[in-house]
Amino acid sequence: MTVTLRPLLSLGLSAALMLPLAAQAAEPEDAIEYRQSALRVMAWQLGPMGDMAQGDIDYDEEEFATRARNLASVAHLPWEGFMEGTLRGDDHTAETDALAKIGDDWSGFEEKQETLKQEVATLARMVDDDEEFSALRRQVGAVGNSCKGCHDDFRAE
Amino acid sequence: MTVTLRPLLSLGLSAALMLPLAAQAAEPEDAIEYRQSALRVMAWQLGPMGDMAQGDIDYDEEEFATRARNLASVAHLPWEGFMEGTLRGDDHTAETDALAKIGDDWSGFEEKQETLKQEVATLARMVDDDEEFSALRRQVGAVGNSCKGCHDDFRAE
Structure with missing residues (x-):
């Protein structure tokens, strides 16, 4: 990979695109792979809970609780990977479904992240409170x- | 993917290979992709701390602390992906460096996991205690x- 990520604080970068963490001097391809990995971990943890919710597999209280906590422990991680230069149409060689619209509407994208994090945190809290499966x-x-x-707005079909 | 994961509790499976969670009815390829994803997330979080430790980038107290906590929040996740039928030489189509030795020495593999989890937890605790960068x-x-x-023992070169 020879593409160099432009420094995040380079001229022309809107404040809205600045990341909460000092960005790694990461190649776009690595950042894309990172966020896809983190999202895949989330999907793996969510999967069995979804299957239980839909009745495809039996409800297992212990597994559900573990998955809910695991999901909550990773839900804050993927987002730093959406750094400048890593969206569709940017200058990199990776495949990504992350639409350029993310860069145009960063605050909208952040709102979606917050909603997810809150819903996931609520689920983990409910598990800790031993709530009924129906809830x-x-x-x-x-x-x-x-x-x-978030997918509807910011991910390619 | 048409390969079906043999049930984990099938005859012939040693108790040592049983997983802490009721295993997903996952394809081996999905489990492999999951654990590789979780390990990649860990590597991404560890990377900048390693760079700081080696003097390749400046020490940033806040970023270091965030990375240490992020690492601690995912260090327990990859291991369920090493389920039966997912190692090198097993019947699947994924590329994996996970040696068959993992299945032959599951308790040794678990010991390595525990060591990692403890070292990572120690790092996160040290960050919470505001320990000096030298430590x-x-x-x-x-x-x-x-x-x-773990790589020396259980991962292909």
């Missing part, structure tokens, strides 16, 4: 909707 | 050694 089931739906809400 | 630096070395200790 957990609805909250899994809310988590899934928060995924979809 | 954090040494602990990053311990984390790195725990990665290497």
Whole structure:
């Protein structure tokens, strides 16, 4: 990979695109692979909860609780990977479904992240509070909707 | 993918290979992709701490602390992906460096996981205790050694 990521604080970068962490001097391809990895971990953890919520597999209280906590422990991670130069149409060689619109509407994208993080945190809290499966089931739906809400707006079909 | 994962509790599976979680009815390829993703997230979080420890980039207290906590929040995740049928030589179509030896020496593999988790937890605790960079630096070395200790034994060159 020979593409060099432009420094995040270079001229012309809107404040809205600045990241919470000092960005790594990462190649765009690595950042894309990182965020895809983090999102894949989330999907793996969410999967069985979704299957239980939809009745495809039996409800297992212990597994559900573990998955809910695992999901909550990673839901803040993917977002730093959406750094400048890593969206569709930018100068990199990776495949990504992340639309350029993310860069045009960073605050909208951040709102979607916040919604997801809150829904996931709520699910983990409900598990800690030993809530009934009927309530957990609805909250899994809310988590899934928060995924979809962001995909609808910011991910390629 | 048409390969079906043999049930984990099928006859012939040693107790040592049983997973802490009820295993997903996952394809081996998905489990492999999951664990590689989780390990990649760990590497991304560890990377800048390693760079700081080696003097390749300046020490940034806030970023270091965030990375240490992020690493601690994911260090327990990859291991469920090493499920039966997902190692080198097993019947799947994915590329993996996970040696069949993992299945032959599961308790040894688990020991390595525990060492890593403990070293990572120690690093996060040191960050919470505002320890000096000189000490954090040494602990990053311990984390790195725990990665290497497992790779030396259980990962293909």
